[in-house]
Amino acid sequence: MDSGKPSHRGSFGTRLGVILASAGSAVGLGNIWRFPTEVGNNGGAAFILVYFGFVLFLALPVMVCEFLMGRSSRSNTVGAWKVLAPGSPMIVAGYMGILAGVLILSFYSVVAAWTLDYTFMSLTNQLTGDQDYAKIFQTFVSNPWKPLVFLALFLLLTHWIVVRGVERGIERYSKLMMPLLLVIIVVLAVYAAQMPGAEAGLSYLLRPDFSKVTPSVALSAMGQALFSLSVGIGCLTTYASYFRRETRLMSSALSVCLIDTLVAVMSGFIIFPAVFSVSGVGVDAGPGLVFITLPYVFNSAFSTMPVLGYLFSGLFYLLLILAALTSSISMHEITTAFLTDRSVQKNVNKSENYGLPRRRAARIVTLVCILLGTACSLSFGPWKEYTLCGMGVFEWFDYVTAKFCMPLGALMISIFVGWYMPHREVRDQLTNWGTLSVRLYGIFRFLARWVAPLGVAIVFLNELFYGTTK
Numbered sequence: 001m002d003s004g005k006p007s008h009r010g011s012f013g014t015r016l017g018v019i020l021a022s023a024g025s026a027v028g029l030g031n032i033w034r035f036p037t038e039v040g041n042n043g044g045a046a047f048i049l050v051y052f053g054f055v056l057f058l059a060l061p062v063m064v065c066e067f068l069m070g071r072s073s074r075s076n077t078v079g080a081w082k083v084l085a086p087g088s089p090m091i092v093a094g095y096m097g098i099l100a101g102v103l104i105l106s107f108y109s110v111v112a113a114w115t116l117d118y119t120f121m122s123l124t125n126q127l128t129g130d131q132d133y134a135k136i137f138q139t140f141v142s143n144p145w146k147p148l149v150f151l152a153l154f155l156l157l158t159h160w161i162v163v164r165g166v167e168r169g170i171e172r173y174s175k176l177m178m179p180l181l182l183v184i185i186v187v188l189a190v191y192a193a194q195m196p197g198a199e200a201g202l203s204y205l206l207r208p209d210f211s212k213v214t215p216s217v218a219l220s221a222m223g224q225a226l227f228s229l230s231v232g233i234g235c236l237t238t239y240a241s242y243f244r245r246e247t248r249l250m251s252s253a254l255s256v257c258l259i260d261t262l263v264a265v266m267s268g269f270i271i272f273p274a275v276f277s278v279s280g281v282g283v284d285a286g287p288g289l290v291f292i293t294l295p296y297v298f299n300s301a302f303s304t305m306p307v308l309g310y311l312f313s314g315l316f317y318l319l320l321i322l323a324a325l326t327s328s329i330s331m332h333e334i335t336t337a338f339l340t341d342r343s344v345q346k347n348v349n350k351s352e353n354y355g356l357p358r359r360r361a362a363r364i365v366t367l368v369c370i371l372l373g374t375a376c377s378l379s380f381g382p383w384k385e386y387t388l389c390g391m392g393v394f395e396w397f398d399y400v401t402a403k404f405c406m407p408l409g410a411l412m413i414s415i416f417v418g419w420y421m422p423h424r425e426v427r428d429q430l431t432n433w434g435t436l437s438v439r440l441y442g443i444f445r446f447l448a449r450w451v452a453p454l455g456v457a458i459v460f461l462n463e464l465f466y467g468t469t470k
């Protein structure tokens with residue numbers, strides 16, 4: 001456990017760096033692409049309220065647990081279990097984190113690849129005018145090689161940042177990209193709210209209809225909350241292993257949740273008013289929502305001022321790329337750190353620790369994700385026919401990780417920290433060895449011991465007995 005000695009593994013240099021890097025992991029395609037898609041598929045405002053509940057009572061306490069495990073063990077997601085719970089079967093949560101991290105990064109990069117292409121198209125003015133945007137999207141995603149080029153490009157960009165290390169790579173680029181992202185999103189939200197007919201979109205987001213909340217909707221909201229906050233697979237455990245002794249775990253977690261939720265809600269405020277201001281466009285367009293609906297919306301809404309349409313769409317896709325990158329580096333880091341770390345414990349078998357140079361570790365992760373991402377990407381085109389239970393590779397990766405691995409990981413993490421981790425260590429970590437107030441400690445403990453595990457279990461069981469898959 002943390003001895004207070006400086007770590008050889010690198011660390012975040014500043015408090016702002018900690019918050020922006022962690023918020024960078026949280027804020028991503030999950031907020032701007034997945035959140036509106038889920039809201040559209042699950043009935044609007046009621047889904048959002050259920051989502052808020054999961055953020056506050058489940059994702060936030062589990063995030064604090066992950067921070068705690070990471071800083072206490074100073075190790076990656078698998079190493080943390082080895083250090084804190086030696087010999088325990090709970091280590092499977094660590095390996096599941098590695099697997100889920102790789103799977104998410106693979107399908108995530110496919111959407112990021114579409115975004116790269118759309119940024120390019122919108123900057124070169126190809127997304128203007130009266131065109132069939134559904135067809136443009138379909139033609140692009142089903143092209144056998146073009147999305148793959150962008151996929152590789154995106155993963156190489158991620159690789160390039162990760163290889164630079166914690167402070168000079170992850171922290172530096174998060175500090176650069178996150179403020180830019182926040183400015184762009186505020187500008188876009190202000191614009192969208194002024195579009196003609198935006199009220200219908202706002203009321204869709206603000207008037208809940210609770211009859212729409214079914215077990216599957218609850219499962220989707222839980223999956224979305226965990227996905228959006230990067231919780232349950234040890235991503236934040238890995239980041240927290242780079243935190244310093246002075247970092248305040250609870251207030252950092254609160255800031256990250258706040259930023260992430262604000263960005264998700266603001267994306268809703270950008271997308272739905274825009275969608276509703278143009279008739280004939282469905283809110284439940286699925287993964288294509290921001291790629292089919294929005295170009296169409298940008299053009300119709302700004303038909304008299306095409307320059308604004310051009311600027312709006314260029315900024316929007318740029319926003320999406322920045323958000324995707326700050327998250328993809330965090331997913332990449334989960335496995336890179338696992339392959340790079342050397343044992344911090346004397347009693348751990350040497351052969352279990354890879355201790356690879358960072359460059360080589362990152363290369364392995366990038367390569368594996370390019371291969372798996374290729375399979376996901378092809379499932380929109382030449383491999384469209386290969387489905388299992390009606391879902392292709394891409395959908396399976398998303399389903400297994402968000403609705404299975406993340407909730408299960410969150411369950412194990414909260415049970416471990418709430419019930420098994422030495423009380424003293426938890427308290428020391430949360431109060432920075434007695435230097436911070438203990439006011440929120442009791443609430444945290446209650447949430448971690450009872451609310452979070454029971455919440456996950458109830459949603460799981462409910463879905464199992466009364467829900468329908470997907």
Ligand code: PFF
Nearest residue numbers: 026028029030227228230235
């Ligand atoms: N939270 C990210 C998003 O909302 O886009 C996705 C994500 C990042 C999931 C890191 C999991 C993870 F470990």
